[in-house]
Amino acid sequence: MKHHVAEMPDNDTAPDDARTPEAVPVPASLVPHLSETAVLLDIDGTLLDLAPTPREVWVPPGLAQTLKRLHERTGGALALVSGRSLNDIDLIFAPDLFPAVGGHGAEMRLQTDNEAVAAHAPPMDKELKRRLAAIAKLSPGILLEDKGYSLALHYRLAPQAEKAIYEAVSLIRAELPNAPIEVLPGKSVCEIKHSGFTKASGVRELMTHEPFKGRRPFFIGDDVTDETVFAIMPDFNGLSFSVGRRATGVAGHFDAPSDVREFLAHLLDDERNVALS
16 A cells, blocks of 8 residues: 655655754844834744653743733734644743734734634534544654644654654554645654645735735744745745754744844844934
């Protein structure tokens, strides 16, 4: 039986510059004045350092204050763009709330005082979700995360199970060829979601609403799922930056989330210096 092996990350064939990025500083001068900018930021691996499990991530001191100041300086045009649900995002940054695109484009909150809305995203079939969830029993250390609109199988604690996970997912897809699902390989995670939405579709929708509409966006992301957003930034005359690797089509890249946090803080400092000059 033919499996979708191409969906499995192939670390052995990745280009050298994707595995060992050189330090390429991203000058703040690339970014237009914050009053004209929409700031779009992935969370895990971009703003926050990756952790052994999704629940173990933490917000470093000063980051929430930086985000709140950027939200204010951009007139509210700052949004977190994540595969996590909006509820999960809010728990991570509690008590602070930020505009966000969650669930890989399935959910959206345009303003902090607005209710979240589903962005035309149908829920995953319950029986299909049950079958996919059973894959977590393949090995101790595989962690199942039900995001509502998607299902993630984390194997950071069981790296030896990577091949078995993707083979099991491929088998289910072969048995259900008409199931409208998409497999998203990530950093020690295999995520399965409905094929009708992506981070890019969520960002496109976001950019049609105030205060994001008409602004020049810049997006920072680290993983394969962020590449759909990298690809659409030219449609908005926007910029994109990758983290931890040199992705195709980006204006530059950061080595680590700590560099992203420093860059965002410097954006605020540069704007203050301009105002005082």
